[in-house]
Amino acid sequence: MFAPKLLPFGQAGTFDVDLEEDDAAATARRRPPRTFAIKLRRVGQDIVMEELMQFLHARGTLTNNCQMAIMAMDVIIRHKPSSDHITVGRSFFTPQGNRLIYGGAEVWQGYYQSARPTRGQMLINVDLSATAFYEGGPLTQMVVKLLDRRTPNDLYRGMNDRERQRVERSIKNLRIRDNHRAGNRRKFKIEKLTPTQASRTMFDLGDGGQTDVVTYFQRQYNKRLLYPNLPCVIVRKNVYLPIEVCDVIPGQRHMRKLDERQTADMIKFTCQPPNARANKIQAGLEILDFRNNEFLREFGMRISNDMMVVNARVLPIPTIKYHPTSKEHDVRPNGGAWSLKDKKLATGATLGSWSVLAFLNQNELPDQAINPFVREFVNTCQDSGMVI
Numbered sequence: 001m002f003a004p005k006l007l008p009f010g011q012a013g014t015f016d017v018d019l020e021e022d023d024a025a026a027t028a029r030r031r032p033p034r035t036f037a038i039k040l041r042r043v044g045q046d047i048v049m050e051e052l053m054q055f056l057h058a059r060g061t062l063t064n065n066c067q068m069a070i071m072a073m074d075v076i077i078r079h080k081p082s083s084d085h086i087t088v089g090r091s092f093f094t095p096q097g098n099r100l101i102y103g104g105a106e107v108w109q110g111y112y113q114s115a116r117p118t119r120g121q122m123l124i125n126v127d128l129s130a131t132a133f134y135e136g137g138p139l140t141q142m143v144v145k146l147l148d149r150r151t152p153n154d155l156y157r158g159m160n161d162r163e164r165q166r167v168e169r170s171i172k173n174l175r176i177r178d179n180h181r182a183g184n185r186r187k188f189k190i191e192k193l194t195p196t197q198a199s200r201t202m203f204d205l206g207d208g209g210q211t212d213v214v215t216y217f218q219r220q221y222n223k224r225l226l227y228p229n230l231p232c233v234i235v236r237k238n239v240y241l242p243i244e245v246c247d248v249i250p251g252q253r254h255m256r257k258l259d260e261r262q263t264a265d266m267i268k269f270t271c272q273p274p275n276a277r278a279n280k281i282q283a284g285l286e287i288l289d290f291r292n293n294e295f296l297r298e299f300g301m302r303i304s305n306d307m308m309v310v311n312a313r314v315l316p317i318p319t320i321k322y323h324p325t326s327k328e329h330d331v332r333p334n335g336g337a338w339s340l341k342d343k344k345l346a347t348g349a350t351l352g353s354w355s356v357l358a359f360l361n362q363n364e365l366p367d368q369a370i371n372p373f374v375r376e377f378v379n380t381c382q383d384s385g386m387v388i
Contacts, residue, residue, distance in 0.1 A: 001040070002047075002072045004298045005193050012040065012041040047072060056120055070122075076301065077124060080293050081113075091129040094287060095250070096135075097280075101265035103170070104142035105132045105254050108145035111284040124303055126281055126288070130270050132258060136250025139176060139243050140227065144171050158197055158229030168193045175252055176233070180221050180245040187249065198242050199228040213240050278307070283370035322346055323385055340384065348385030 007013070018033040044158045052069040054060030066380035078090070085092040091110040098106045110129035115122055135142060140152050146167050149155060159167065194201045198213040205211055213232055217223045225242050258266060272280075282305075290296060290303040320331045323344035331338050356374055358365050381388045 002075055002299075004057055004300070006042075007040070009040070010042075015040050016269070031348075036146050044068075045215055052117075052122075056117055056122065058119070060340070066117075070115055070117060073122065073301070076295055076299055077113060077115060077290075077303070079295050081111075081288060085287075088253060091131075093129075093131060093133075095133075096287070099265070099285075101132065101269075102145070102146040102261040103259065104135050104256075105220060105262060106135045107131070107269045108133050109280065111281075111287065113288070115202065123308065126284060127276060128270075128280055128284070130266065131248075132254035132262065132266065134174060134248055134252045134254055135246050136252075139171070139233070139246040139248055142171070142248060143167055143230075143243060152227075155227050155230055158227075159231070161195075164193055164195075164231055166359045171233075175249045176203070176241075176246040177249055178241060179247050180217070180223055188233075188241070188246075191234045191236070193231040194234060196231065198225060198232050198240075201232050201240055203238055203240060213242060217242065217245075245350075282307070302324050323348075344383065344384035350385060350387040351381065354388075 015038045017036050017037055017038050019261050020033045025226070047069045048065055051060060051063060052066045055062055055066045060066075078092075079357040081087075081092040085094055086108075088110065091112045093108040095106075098108050100106050107130050110131060112125075112126050112129050114125045116125045117123075131221060135145075138152075140155060143155060144150075144152055147155075147159065147163055171190050172192060174188060175187060177185045177187050180186060201213045202210050203213070203216075211219075214225050214228045217225055220372045223245075225244060225246050227242070232242055233246055235241055285305045290305060296303065307325055317332050320333065320338065321345050322331065326344045327342040329343075333344070356370065358370060378388055
């Protein structure tokens with residue numbers, strides 16, 4: 001913990017703090033706030049910023065005081081974003097500009113920042129990151145995507161046991177909020193799914209009688225379930241919720257390993273040309289909003305929103321030289337690419353021993369199909385300057 005000035009209690013102080021359950025652990029069971037005793041004690045000496053400036057101007061060494069100053073800057077610049085946004089590691093994430101990916105997930109744009117010492121000044125390094133979150137909204141919509149169905153209407157016939165296990169693995173420990181009681185939306189964490197559909201999931205009423213979930217919701221809440229053939233979500237022992245009365249709480253990180261389709265969607269989101277990347281970083285600076293950061297002001301820090309401009313030069317395009325007998329032996333690439341057509345390598349390699357292995361039998365791949373391939377392969381190698 002860093003402070004811009006000596007705190008009013010002096011060298012040490014003890015405080016009682018009442019802490020309610022945070023959203024990450026919220027369930028339907030309301031527990032009273034817990035009281036914690038917090039002890040604060042001053043450690044070490046004041047950070048001398050002049051010593052850091054001496055190091056930045058090459059007039060001093062990197063001392064422990066310098067390293068502590070850099071660490072303090074890191075903590076200060078990250079404090080407000082980590083309070084206002086969802087953080088993962090050293091990055092914070094925002095749903096602005098998110099993109100849906102396969103399987104009921106979405107990619108959120110993240111921003112990484114750190115304080116870096118450079119010649120004569122401190123800089124803030126801001127870069128992009130990305131991670132997957134669960135898509136917020138109706139749980140039925142997520143199930144549709146997990147099962148590759150087209151619309152929620154396709155869920156009317158229910159799901160088989162294999163599909164049920166697949167959905168259960170994907171949504172276990174997901175935090176949800178019920179939507180069937182206006183004004184009293186409770187939060188739960190999914191434990192698993194019932195092995196039976198809602199119309200056949202029975203539970204005790206507490207008066208010696210039993211009923212199924214569909215009948216209970218009809219009588220208790222005057223709610224006719226649209227998907228009685230779907231299993232129920234188990235959120236606590238003997239507490240069952242129909243999937244259709246559950247909404248996924250947004251902002252939950254996707255903790256499971258992404259499959260191939262999700263990974264491909266993630267790559268498409270993150271791969272972008274330098275100018276698009278720079279524009280996204282500039283948008284991230286608006287979200288960071290250094291100018292209105294009260295914690296920076298308290299510590300006397302000012303950070304510009306302008307990117308640093310450095311001198312650069314464009315290197316001349318090199319000439320690629322091929323064998324003098326090539327039709328075009330001196331080539332200047334265009335746009336970083338060039339063709340090998342009608343070009344012979346300056347020094348071709350020698351392929352003295354090689355073979356062709358066919359994995360199919362002669363009926364599926366006869367010699368008449370293999371021989372033309374071998375001749376074309378040899379001719380192409382020889383035309384390129386190889387000895388084969």
